[in-house]
Amino acid sequence: MSISMANSQQSVATAQFTDEKDIPDIEKGNSNSGNEGSDNEKSDERENLRYTAEDWDGDDDPGNPLNWSPWKRHYHIVPIAIISFSATLGSSIYTPAVPVIMKEWGVSSTVAFLPLTFYVLALALGPVLAAPMSETYGRHIVYLVSVPVGAIFTLGTGWSQNIWTLCILRFFSGMAFSPALAIGAGTIADMNPNHRRTAPSAIYILSPFLGPALGPVIGSFVTVRKNWRWTQWTIIFFAIFSFILTLFAQETYKKTILARRRHKLGLPPPPSPFPSTAAKLKFLFAVTLLRPLHMLITEPIVMFLSLYVAFNFSVLFAFFAAFPYVFKTVYGFNTEQSGLVFLAIGVGSALAVPTVLICDQHLYQPHVRASKANGGNGAVPPEYRLYPAMMGSFGLPIGLFWFAWTARSDISWASPVVSAIPFAWGNLSCFIAAANYLIDTYQALNGASALAANGFLRYVLGAVFPLFTLQMYRNLGIDWATSLLGFIATALLPVPWVLFKYGHSIRARSQYDTLKI
Structure with missing residues (x-):
């Protein structure tokens, strides 16, 4: 590990010199006869630097989430678990309010359940956007953006004055909270190889199943002792707590971590496999939407x-x-x-x-x-x-x-x-x-x-x-x-x-x- 760290530190130091005139004499050589060899050494060093920024700096690279301490890995499971819990809690916490909605707005039981249906449908559609966003910008920023947006829409649901406003706002609320359900497993995979993934995956997956179980419990007491609007606003408290924990978390997605490392070292990004933005969007559309549907059928x-x-x-x-x-x-x-x-x-x-x-x-x-x-x-x-x-x-x-x-x-x-x-x-x-x-x-x-x-x-x-x-x-x-x-x-x-x-x-x-x- 010490050799790997030393090579990394040397690469960072050398990266500060981007032109030949900036390279110190000790690297250029002291005579003209040594210039050719120095140039070769300089080229090799830059190639090593490029490799370091395009992949992990060895198996023990401290920037690799697989090498994080157990405590750090466990901490990073907590915020995504609470976000996932909040997302599914939002589906079921509403159900005790259905009789109140029926009476207050004069609608049938089927119509009164529509806010639940719209919310759950959003949980299905949200990952279509979340997956490519996490691949492009990283997982951490998706969590940081989605939770406040979901909280804002949830705040609005509590002020709804008719059933259709409630349906629409709950749809967007569910879509905003859903990314954690789509990329949470990816975050765990970033930090854990196959042989140690079962325990954190099981604990994480439990969280979105506890949401539907505890939602009616919380919602029933809130509906009776406050009013149905607080079934929506209660979700915000869980969202705020998860957001605070997320602020102290780090990025786990390999491509994003290495891209930031390249930027810090002043290196150009690797060549894109896509000739244009349209080609990239076409690929993302095929992978995130068409491929799952094709696999579901075939x-x-x-x-x-x-x-x-x-x-x-x-x-x-x-x-x-x-x-x-x-x-x-x-x-x-x-x-x-x-x-x-x-x-x-x-x-x-x-x-x-x-x-x-x-x-x-x-x-x-x-x-x-x-x-x-x-x-x-x-x-x-x-x-x-x-x-x-x-x-x-x-x-x-x-x-x-x-x-x-x-x-x-x-x-x-x-x-x-x-x-x-x-x-x-x-x-x-x-x-x-x-x-x-x-x-x-x-x-x-x-x-x-x-x-x-x-x-x-x-x-x-x-x-x-x-x-x-x-x-x-x-x-x-x-x-x-x-x-x-x-x-x-x-x-x-x-x-x-x-x-x-x-x-x-x-x-x-x-x-x-x-x-x-």
Whole structure:
């Protein structure tokens, strides 16, 4: 490391001399006969300098986020986790206010749920802008800009005077908060190689799942004890806290860090692979929008895994409408009591994290160690990432059928509440496993597109389900409406199991570059 640091310091010092007349005599040489050799040395030194600014200065470059201390890496997870929590909190914290909105503005339940739908749709569309912005300007600046903009729109939502203003402002609020959901995983990947990425990824992914779980809890108390407008303004406090933490964070994206290093050293940027700005925009459009949609349609792995995860996610959003209806009509719960029911979702989501960590430690890492012991680089088939999803796939139908047939007046309210725990556990276990599987399968750029396809379908279905949930429960009844969801969850249960058994052969026939082991 000392040699690398010395070379770096020498490069910085030499970079101050940009013309031959500025180079000291000791570098020019003391005689004409040595000028040619000195020029060669000068050329070599500048080439070394260029290499230093175009890539890391060795494996132990302190500017590389992979070499940061554990404390520093952990700190950088906190702000993006809180931003992601704030983003998803904004979706669900509104739901306890739906009856108040219906009464205050004289709208139907479907119309009153539209602000939720618009917000969740924005969470799906926001990453289309966030991804190329982070690739161009870096991740840190995207966080610094998006959070205040989201807070401003959220402030406006609390002053809305009609349902359509509320819908529009919530849409832009969700779009502004959504970048953390799109590039947060990239930030974690910047700081952690594959073998140590599971724990920080699981903890980070938990944060946007806690938002929907805690949102109705917070929203119910705020709606009753203040008014529905404070369900919007409460989000701002979380946004301010995350913004303050972000101010003390640093850039983690490699290209941006090296670009700033080149600027500091006075070096020109490397030649762009794009002949024009139009070509670059065309490429970004193809990568950020067309490629995810193409993979969603043509890649069986992306298609079925995204459909599975998206359905599970949409059932969670359907509960925003179903839980208050069920517990008020069957058990006579008030608004605050109905909100507290969602704590079971938070408990189940929290249990998914140790599940993923245990699977990683005892079922995935042994294969990594075996690969290295046999002279490999530690790469293993991505199917070993699916163990949490295979286990969680049973929790989903169990939780749904349990809820369907115990949400009755002659059975204690505790039974349907507890039934939400295995559902939430299975939901998040499947999601984390699916995200890791897609990244390992498609690698780098294609992996990001696969995750984008997964996220797009997940939020689109999540936005739509609450619009017809109440009608479904009123027409079919609590038992058969929830059982219908349970039957679909059972039909989709084999997805991770089939991929575990046949994933290798499916990957071999992929149109995209996949991991070939």
